[in-house]
Amino acid sequence: MGDRNSVTAAPVELNAEQLQVALGATGEELAILMRQLASERLGVDWSRMWRLLMAGKVARISPGTLQSLRAAVDATKELRFAEAARTEGRDAERQAALDAQAAARSAEIEADRALSRMKAEGERARKAELDSRNAQLKQRELEKKLRGLETQVERAEQKVKQAERSAAAAASTSRPSIRRVPRDQLRHPPLGVWQSRSGGSQHLHVAPPTTNGEVVLAQELEKIGHGLVVLNATIAVGSQEREVDALVILPVGIFTVEQKDTALVGTLEVPTNGPPTVDGRVMDGGDHRGQARKESQLLATLAAADPAIDIGFVSPMLSYYGDVEIATEQSGTVIVRRTGALADLFGDYSRSRRQTIRRPTVIDLLERLEAPGLPWDDIGAAGFEDDLSSRTAEIDGDE
Incomplete structure (x- = not known):
């Protein structure tokens, strides 16, 4: 296996960009973490390390110090990921509800318009029949027409229900x-x-x-x-x-x-x-x-x-x-x-x-x-x- 015991832990030399890549953190996040660690790990000159990095120079960082930074970055990211997941879930639920309400409202408006047209047409038909000698025959024809319009209303109501079901299904499924x-x-x-x-x-x-x-x-x-x-x-x-x-x-x-x-x-x-x-x-x-x-x-x-x-x-x-x-x-x-x-x-x-x-x-x-x-x-x-x-x-x- 080779002379394994002769290899010892040695500091690594990293500039600011390399350190950010190694830790998976931004410069702003790194600055915040170093300020936090300054009060927790007094044996490291965090202020001098940060000045070197901000000047574009290379800082010598021990494995223990690098491990402390990684642990702090991982802990910060876990908190952020958890909060982001909760926020995303709440936003998705609200958006799904809004989409369902919009679809239902659109169908209701269309049904109201159909009903309004039905009423207007029926009123015109009734007034015309009052002036006609064949009022009784035309009245039966009007009743037949009204039944057809009622069928349209029922179909419009069915569309509303179908829209609500589709909106609910869309909110609960996704296509990978x-x-x-x-x-x-x-x-x-x-x-x-x-x-x-x-x-x-x-x-x-x-x-x-x-x-x-x-x-x-x-x-x-x-x-x-x-x-x-x-x-x-x-x-x-x-x-x-x-x-x-x-x-x-x-x-x-x-x-x-x-x-x-x-x-x-x-x-x-x-x-x-x-x-x-x-x-x-x-x-x-x-x-x-x-x-x-x-x-x-x-x-x-x-x-x-x-x-x-x-x-x-x-x-x-x-x-x-x-x-x-x-x-x-x-x-x-x-x-x-x-x-x-x-x-x-x-x-x-x-x-x-x-x-x-x-x-x-x-x-x-x-x-x-x-x-x-x-x-x-x-x-x-x-x-x-x-x-x-x-x-x-x-x-x-x-x-």
Whole structure:
């Protein structure tokens, strides 16, 4: 496994943007948290750290200090997410009620108009019959017409009831944009067993795929030449856990991939916060970037608990399967690509970047993830070396 005991926890050097990415927090949130921690953890010069970061400089941050910041960010976000969920639920209920009332009122207005027309026509008919010698015959005809109008009123009332039922149904149902495929209809390799590929890469399916996009994702990652791929694994840290559709461990860096499927057609926009849109139509699934960042943060937190595991920056990635084109302007730290373009992207990274992940680190990380072990030689065949002469900078973000 290598000289594991010789690796000690060391401070990391981060600028303001890198620290915000590592913690998944904005600059304003970070400033508030540092002021709070200044009264709780007196052994850290929070004021000096913040001045360095605001001046665009790099601050040396110990693992313990970084862990304190992560814990504070996670606690703050949990409170915010809970409040947002409660607010969203109340807003949805109020909107559904308003929509139902509007539909019912519209139907009532239409029924009133029909009744008014019926009354006006009946009045005109009665006045005309008073001047006619055939009043009795025309009276019977009028009664017949009135019965027909009464039938129209009954139909209008039925429409009101139907509108109320439709509004209630619309308020309680939604159409998902991600199509889940029954597990028994999806073919997948054996679970829990490492499988080697011709290029030397190793692939592990922890759980079977549940969407067509996850099937295509696994097929696309078969094309990478080096590295390890763990599919459909769950990462848990304390009470928090996320299923990672793909964990890609390359000699040049580590990536978490969140796979999304869509039936919409058009140009895909993925905002920094909030749900993505395809030609202005909102995709289901909430804040996709936030979900991808959460997965990378959980993996980084899990690895940071063991000082022997030095994996550097974990790059979050969003992968989209469907008839969409990704907009060229994509801001943020989350890499956004179509599923069919991932193999080429990882190939570019492997060719253009220096290695940062050591073979002993891979073994320690797999143990931390409680994944099946790999022989030392198989990890080496996947492209990982024992010692590295230099490290690379963090993986770049979006296009």
